[in-house]
Amino acid sequence: MLDLASMTLGPRALLLVLIALWAALAPSATRAAGVAVRFTEGLTRGFLLVRAPDGRLLGQGDLIQTARGHRVESQMILRLADGSI
Numbered sequence: 012m013l014d015l016a017s018m019t020l021g022p023r024a025l026l027l028v029l030i031a032l033w034a035a036l037a038p039s040a041t042r043a044a045g046v047a048v049r050f051t052e053g054l055t056r057g058f059l060l061v062r063a064p065d066g067r068l069l070g071q072g073d074l075i076q077t078a079r080g081h082r083v084e085s086q087m088i089l090r091l092a093d094g095s096i
Contacts, residue, residue: 052078059089068092 057074072089090096 052076052083054078059087061089061091 055074055076059070059072059074060068061070061072063069070089070091072087074085074087076083076085078084088096
């Protein structure tokens, strides 16, 4: 059983623990800014092949992306050689 009352931290270890706690709990000073878009992307269509490192074909599929108003919808369908989707 671990007796926490008998554990002591040296000053350096205590400082490292306090710095780690501060870094984990402090609010982040950096925020992501929005990016202005000049031209919206239209329809995107891709045809995918998935291969093993030895070159064997593992599956093939489609990637379809459409933009409607302020929404972008993506759909990827991958059909693997074992019959799963």
